[in-house]
Amino acid sequence: MRHLTLALDIMGGDNGPHIILSAAFKALNEFPQLHLIFCGDEGVISSWLKQHTSISLQRYSVVHCNQQVLMADNPASALRHKKDSSMACAIRHVQDGQADACVSAGNTGALLAMACSQLKTLAGVNRPALVSSLPTAKGRKVYLLDLGATVQCDAQTLLQNAVMGSVLAQEIAGIERPRVAILNVGEEQIKGPAAIKQANALLAANKQINYIxxxxxxxxxxxxxxxxxxxxxxxNxxxxxxxxxxxxxxxxxxxxxxxxxxxxxxxxxxRPLLRRLYLRVNPDQYNGASLIGLRGIVVKSHGNASDEAFLYAIREAIQEANRQVPTKIKDKIENLLMERS
Amino acid sequence: MRHLTLALDIMGGDNGPHIILSAAFKALNEFPQLHLIFCGDEGVISSWLKQHTSISLQRYSVVHCNQQVLMADNPASALRHKKDSSMACAIRHVQDGQADACVSAGNTGALLAMACSQLKTLAGVNRPALVSSLPTAKGRKVYLLDLGATVQCDAQTLLQNAVMGSVLAQEIAGIERPRVAILNVGEEQIKGPAAIKQANALLAANKQINYIxxxxxxxxxxxxxxxxxxxxxxxNxxxxxxxxxxxxxxxxxxxxxxxxxxxxxxxxxxRPLLRRLYLRVNPDQYNGASLIGLRGIVVKSHGNASDEAFLYAIREAIQEANRQVPTKIKDKIENLLMERS
Structure with a gap:
């Protein structure tokens, strides 16, 4: 792994800053080339760091923020009135190029609004998508998107989501020609709402995507x-x-x-049998939904993530940064636009 | 239980007529007042019955059908060209009043099309809904609808579904004032597509429904x-x-x-621990999705139902017939229309 910097929203999530700092501490131990920017209340962060003096001062920096986005905050209002929040701060570091990615366990709607507003979508991408992976038979995983960024998607947005999901499966899961499908209420061509039928026709005609x-x-x-x-x-x-x-x-x-x-x-x-079953379905290990289609990497951890779960989200951000996912998506979307013109 | 007659589509489902006949045999043993009408290929049914001579001849009748709806059949084409199918035959017995309810494990789309065409919806009901129950914490169950009868529902249809689901929860699960909710991507009033927001307003203003x-x-x-x-x-x-x-x-x-x-x-x-877990989530016991909103009772069993699973669907049909669910829905929908006028 090359040198990487991640900005963390320390104040987001239901379980308090110590969970996120504890995950950060584990991540620094796991990735020797990692540097972290802690965005949040300096007092809270310092008092935690005083009890964990084994972290070298060179490995992190602290950026004090006066505000915090609450889980109940309205996204539009958070966007307008919480510019000095830990969440906005973490995204701003990605926007400025000071961080390679950011991770937040805060309010999803606010994170989406702020990320769209600050980072902007990639050229050719209508809307960012929230994507995560789920376990499948044979111990593999499947990327499911969109998980709630865009409640109703038109055919073009579904096509773009197919391209973006395909890039993630290639780059993160290492699958050469990812099999892409559309979720519907039946396998027959005649089924489903109009947008889905149109997207089906677009994908069937597209040569880039291995559409099934x-x-x-x-x-x-x-x-x-x-x-x-x-x-x-x-x-969702x-x-x-x-x-x-x-x-x-x-x-x-x-x-x-x-x-x-x-x-x-x-x-x-x-217990070992039950534990294996639990580990298999434990949502923690599938934690870390990514907001893709933006000019920067934003990973959303579950609001009630444990430190282990938040660590998964950090790992996801690191992988996406290492594989330069936004650049790869940009290239694929450009190809898509060229194919159409 | 009073005397009840059920019409069974013997030919529907992935697992062959013997599964359905075996479930029928169990049902006759369980419910001494039950009479069954077997709709299907007489030859197949007779050869099975020859091996199961313990069933009294008074308990069942056989209606021979020349056709069978296949899982791959297009619903519109099945409706037009398979009027002599076991599925159409079972529904016709409900329409004619010769059966109190019918059960089929066949093609859902065809069953929906035939049931709508033959039985018609109740006055004031736009569209029938497919409803089933799922397990919840505390060992209770929740009714979820619609499960695929109407892909996109407007606000009025969602309101009617709330009334119909409420009747089922009252009559079948015995809940006095069922708590009714709308499924959405967030609990805030501002979230979700337009139809859902409108249905939210309609339900909040409605006094019949215990809307949460x-x-x-x-x-x-x-x-x-x-x-x-x-x-x-x-x-779905x-x-x-x-x-x-x-x-x-x-x-x-x-x-x-x-x-x-x-x-x-x-x-x-x-094993006992795993078995309890399995029984808790085993889809068989939640088998039997009902098609409600029609002038008759139609229960849909899973296509790949085992005989035990099909028996659950029969039990569901018996309960709905005993509680006269269509009449109760009709009354509630009439109240709804009166409240509005």
Whole structure:
């Protein structure tokens, strides 16, 4: 890994700055070439750093911010009135070229608004997309986008999302010709809303993309596709429904394991089995949704991320910076525009 | 239970008529007042019945059909050209009043088209909805609709779905004042597509419905709501994504249990724990999506249902017939129209 600088929004998220600082500390240990910029309340950051003196002063810098974007803040209002927030500060460092990427666990809507306003979308990209990966059969993963950046997508936006998801799968997952699909309510060509049918025709005619057609919700986990494209409304609902189900199952296992002495013993004996299952579906390891299509790298961590989960988001940002994902997307979108003209 | 007659589409589904006949046999044993009409190929049905002579001849009748709707059939073409199919036959028995309800595991699109055409929607209902229940925390269940009958719903259709879901939760789950929510990408009033915002305003102003506002995907399993309303596109994707995830987890547990001798022993010891978990998420027991809003009861079983799963669908049809769900929906929709006028 080359020298990299990441700007972190220390104040974002539900679990307090110490979670993010603890993840930062782990990241500095894991990546010797990493430099971090801590954007947030200097007092809070300093008092944490005093208890963790093993971090070399050369490895980080602190930028004090007077404001903090709250989870309940309206995105438009945050954009207008919170210019001195830790979130705006982290994005500004990417905009100025002082950081290669930024990571925030704060308010998604505000992060999207600020990132669009400060970084701007790449030429030829209508709207940025929120993308994340999910586990599939055979231990692989699938990129799902959009997850909520654009609630309703037209056919062109879906096509651009297919290109952008394809770049991520190539660069981050190392898949040579990623299989790209559109999420729909059936595999037949005649199904679905108009935008999806139009996007289907555009993708089928496109030579850049390895397009495989429509897939259904249960195919997300089937290892049928490497990239699944959908509008922000359905994508968000698919992702969150699955998260909700995983939470329900984990609670169920925990409660079952406490039913009686026999259950406790069984759970103890089966712990490695249950642990492997948990690790497989644990949303933490799929943490780090990226906001792509912008002139800079912005990674969004879950609001209630643990330090391990936030560390995954940092790793994602590092990978995208190393692979120069925005440049690759820019090139592919340019090819797309040329193909059309 | 009073005397009830159900018409079964014996030829629908991926797993062959014997699965459905085997479920029928179990249902006749479970419900002594039940009479069944088997719609399908007489030869196939007779040869099965010959091997199962313990069923009294008074408990069933066979109606021979020359045609069968295939899974790949286009709904419009099936509607036009397969009037002598087992599916059309089962629905016709409901239309004629010879059956109190019908159950099919066949092509969903064709079932929807035939049911709409033959049974018609109730007065005041724009479109029928496909509804099913999912497990939630605390061992309860939530009704989710629409699951794909109407890909894009306007505000009025969402409002009607809220009324219909509410009736199901009252009559089938026995909940006095079901909590009704709209599925959205955030809980704030300003979020989501126009139809959803309009439906939110309509529901907030409506006195019949115990409306609690917007919920997100992960709230499906939170026991926050008893009924969650969404358009057919998102509902289908939410349901199928969760089904896909459950399949992935079950496969994972099975594979893990076969890794080595230690894993095998662990899995054996933990079997009751894993079994409880499996039963909790096993889609079979949530099988039986109902097509509601029609002048008759139509229950759709999963195409690849096992006999146990098909039996759940039969039980659902019996419950709806016993509680006279269509009449209750008709009354509620009439109240809704009166409130507005």
């Amino acid at each position: 057609g429509f897939v259904e919700g249960d195919d997300i986990f089937n290892d049928i596709a490497d990239v699944i494209v959908t509008d922000g409304f359905s994508g 609902i698919a992702l969150k429904s699955c998260e909700g189900l995983v939470k329900l199952l984990i609670e169920q296992i925990k409660r079952d394991a406490q039913r009686n002495l026999l259950s406790k013993i069984m759970a103890k004996l089966a | 506002g917007f919920v997100e995907g992960d709230d499906i399993f939170n026991d926050i709501a008893d009924v969650i309303v969404t358009d057919g596109f998102s509902g 994707i939410a349901l199928k994504s969760c089904e896909g995830l459950v399949k992935l987890l079950i496969e994972q547990i099975k594979r893990d249990a076969q890794r080595n001798l230690l894993s095998k022993i662990m899995a054996k010891l933990a």
